Amino acid sequence: MIRNLWGPEDVAKYLNVPVATVYQWRHKGYGPSARRVGRHLRYRPDDVETWFAGLEA
Incomplete structure (x- = not known):
């Protein structure tokens, strides 16, 4: 099943950062x-989650 695409606002909300940062x-x-x-x-x-998982702690 294909998930909906996210806009910059959705990415910002998921990562808890300002939209301007995205x-x-x-x-x-x-x-x-x-x-x-x-x-x-x-x-x-999936790309956002993979990118986030690959960040160093």
């Missing part, structure tokens, strides 16, 4: 991978 990460080439769907930035929840 955009800054994207601009700097850091953070979970995202794709553009038209004008909209979308994240696969």
Whole structure:
């Protein structure tokens, strides 16, 4: 089953960071991978969770 895609707001809520931080990460080439769907930035929840799991403590 395919899960819904997340927007930057959803990623920020999941990671408990400001939305601006998600955009800054994207601009700097850091953070979970995202794709553009038209004008909209979308994240696969699995990509966000994998990225987060790979962070060093």
